[in-house]
Amino acid sequence: MSSTFCIVLLVVLSFSSVLSELCNPQDKQALLQIKKDLGNPITLSSWLPTTDCCNRTWQGVSCDTDTQTYRVNNLDLSDLNLPKPYPVPSSLANLPFLNFLYIGRTDNLVGPIPTAIAKLTQLRYLYITHTNVSGTIPDFLSQIKTLVTLDFSYNALSGTLPPSISSLPNLVGITFDGNRISGAIPDSYGSFSKLFTSMTISRNRLTGKIPATFANLNLAFVDLSRNMLEGDASVLFGSDKNTQKIQLAQNSLAFDLGKVGLSKNLNGLDLRNNRIYGTLPEGLTQLKFLHSLNVSFNNLCGEIPQGGNLQRFDVYAYANNKCLCGSPLPACT
């Protein structure tokens, strides 16, 4: 065999392997740039220019096989183990077909959520959790109309909540727990779409009152515990709602619990450590699914209604109130 023939054969072979590659060249270039922007971490050593990014060998990358466009639509950047601090790469903007972006469990990821994220106009699920990402939750998120879920739990985010995200038509839930978010919950959060059913903003520094506009919401899950909220929380309750879990522990909420309506689907109610007064609603005995309850450390009074699941909870679920009495607490006198 002549050497020219060998070279021609090699060129033809390598060319055909490029042709048979499913990975879109722009996506590959974007991914390699992201890897570079993160200092080529060992965790991304499977991202190689010579292999197909749509071949499951690229850690955390998958391509759209459903529509057979094979554009990168899922990216999981977790446990990156970065040796020194890096910002969230703006080069993420060059993956315009991303549907799902998960960035998690990476201490050395720092700086703000980059504006480049706004270019991901097909993004549905955005997770940035357990990192040291800081700054505010950006207003530009409201430009990504496709968003279904926003999870920014356990980062170093601060500032106030962005009012505009309530206009996102497909948003189903927000999870912002474990940050340093301060200020009041925007009134606009009472006008999330009908699809919106889950709000978790526990372990932050929220102040002020729960907006009266929340009467319009029908949340299945709400967790606002461990903040500094005050005043009335009765808008979260209602017999006309499908609420399953209400968690408001460790705030300074003060309202008459005896006057709230109860969703028949309620399975968890944690109101511990507030200033809630009044009596326990009789309707609690009718809740078939109620399996966790804690109303301790409040200003409640009167007899604990007898029946349903209420006597299955121990004394610590009811302790340290102003004058609650009756089983499982000592009898009323």
Ligand SMILES: *[C@@H]1O[C@H](CO)[C@@H](O)[C@H](O)[C@H]1NC(C)=O
């Ligand atoms: C993925 O790439 C490797 C190495 O290039 C190859 O051996 C394997 O057959 C490929 N898998 C698929 C599913 O294409």
Ligand SMILES: *[C@@H]1O[C@H](CO)[C@@H](O)[C@H](O)[C@H]1NC(C)=O
């Ligand atoms: C990230 O956060 C952890 C835990 O809060 C902290 O120990 C670490 O020093 C932080 N790293 C950077 C780079 O800020």
Ligand SMILES: *[C@@H]1O[C@H](CO)[C@@H](O)[C@H](O)[C@H]1NC(C)=O
């Ligand atoms: C209720 O909350 C109190 C106060 O935080 C705690 O000591 C107790 O163990 C809790 N009880 C139950 C049953 O969750």
